[in-house]
Amino acid sequence: MSARFSDFLKYYGLLISAAVLLTACQGTKSLTSKERRSLDQLVDENPVFKKSFTGFALYDPAEKEWLYQKDAHLYYTPASNTKILTLYTALEVLGDSFPLLHYERRQDSLVFWGSGNPALLDPTLPMSTDAVAFLQAHDGPLFFTHAAFNDRRFGSGWAWDDFPYYYQPEKVGLPVYGNFVEFIRDKQTERVKVWPKYFERFVEEDPELYPRSDNAVIVRDEHQNRFRLNAAALTGKPYRRYVPFHYTPQLVLGVLQDTLSRNVYYLPKFSKNTANVLSSPRPDTLYRKLMQQSDNFIAEQLLLMCSDKLFGEMNTRRMISYAQDSLLAAAPDRYEWVDGSGLSRYNLFTPRSVVYVLEQLYQKMPEKWLFEVFPAGGKEGTIQNWYGPADGGAPFVFAKTGSLRHRHCLSGYVRTRSGKTLIFSFMHNNFTGSSNAVKEQMDLILRWINAEL
The missing domain is CATH 3.40.710.10 (DD-peptidase/beta-lactamase superfamily)
Known part of the structure; x- marks a missing residue:
């Protein structure tokens, strides 16, 4: 092929590309x-x-x-x-069946780990108690592992100081309660309600936290679950706040033990053999919450x-x-x-x-x-x-x-x-x-x- 003819083809290709782009x-x-x-x-x-x-x-x-x-x-x-x-992507990959948990039976023990499903113990979603019922039905020891999670808690390019805000909970392998703590005062005369109640033990009053503010302020330390409330959060106007908690295996164990009323043990390392999957039908409620409420946590999970x-x-x-x-x-x-x-x-x-x-x-x-x-x-x-x-x-x-x-x-x-x-x-x-x-x-x-x- 001659150099002149090759140049002509390149030029012609550019013209075609330009024409396609112009039409578009x-x-x-x-x-x-x-x-x-x-x-x-x-x-x-x-x-x-x-x-x-x-x-x-x-x-x-x-x-x-x-x-x-x-x-x-x-x-x-x-x-x-x-x-x-x-x-x-989720519709194409997950289809009509949603995994809730993975598990293996080892003699009388049950080893389980998450699938990323955000529904566990979240009352706003279907399937919230299906995995709990499955775990409660097992008579032998329960062991939890999160070895399948191979990611970071926050996404690339997220704002590092947005960790305490409702729209940026951490990504995890086995979410519980939507990875939120809910603080509620329905009436000015009522005490602050903390849900799940398990987190009441991590809440404390801080008289030096914005003492002159009339607005409720709730502060969580970045790498631990310590929730400090100012005076207005305890005695001021009614409010409802959602604060993400910091995810640790020990916290998950505590929540699961509190929910199941039995011991759950942690396996930091676990070699999977033949894993079983606990699944449920596709929950359109979850997709509606993803799109209509623009739920960031569901999207990541x-x-x-x-x-x-x-x-x-x-x-x-x-x-x-x-x-x-x-x-x-x-x-x-x-x-x-x-x-x-x-x-x-x-x-x-x-x-x-x-x-x-x-x-x-x-x-x-x-x-x-x-x-x-x-x-x-x-x-x-x-x-x-x-x-x-x-x-x-x-x-x-x-x-x-x-x-x-x-x-x-x-x-x-x-x-x-x-x-x-x-x-x-x-x-x-x-x-x-x-x-x-x-x-x-x-x-x-x-x-x-x-x-x-």
Whole structure:
């Protein structure tokens, strides 16, 4: 092959690539010129969006057509839009059966360890007592090990000083009680209630902790379970707080012994032979909590469960690598994906690749199921107060939010009055002030899509 002909092929290939990209960014012929001009005014020429960085993609899954794109090939911090990838991965890997525990019988003893399942003793989830009943039914000695957990307590790129906040519990192999301690005062005259009661022994009053504050303050030491309460937490206004506890094998033993009313022993090292699995049917309640409440803990534990099922160890990085190379390999752009929840600012996605995974979900799951799991505009979840029908009718937006400071995303499905279901992804980064301004503009655009397309 001559050098000139080789150069021609390279040049021709570049032209083809540029043409494909241009077509993707400009949309398709399925929009009329009037419709495209309207979207240009609403999106591309939007004065609010021009103050920051905005990407937008709108796709018709029935026709397999991009209807409109604005900077949809560029990367943005997705925040909790990351949970869309986690949902898809969990559905693909875990299927219709959820592992609760792994166990082996050694003579009269039962050795057990976690699968990453977050349900154990969490009353907000189904299956919360199934594993407890199984352990109580065993007459011989019980031994707990967490040798299958091969990860760190926090994800890559998480804020190290957010450890005491409800949205950042530690990742673990065998969660208990959602890895939270709940502090409640329903009335000003009542004492503080601590749930689970097991943690009452770790609570103390600290008169020097914000003594002049009228607000309840609860402080936990980072590497131990010592919860200090200021005076206002004991005598002030009613409140409800969720504080993550620090996970240790000894703590798990204490909780299990308190719950089972019997001794449980710890095995720091354990060589697995033929492990058995205690399973339950797929709990859609868990997926609804993941998406509608944007539960970070469930998101992280789901990836650990997937890793446990595929590789026999719980490791988020390994699971994400597998999902990238197999489940999501055909996405338009490779995801810079590091955790299950979106807490990390290291995550970077493009709007068109978020649309890709939303389309995969739409193809593989019934629409009714998706619309029950995703938050519904004006009705439930994180968009309960946004994107609702003006006439009080049925919701037309079903979408996942994603928020970090100066970043807000919204991706999901929008129904139109003409009977179509379209897929969209908004990603806004680097705005200042409240996210309400961009939400108001997205509300206008989604209403226009619902009415005009």
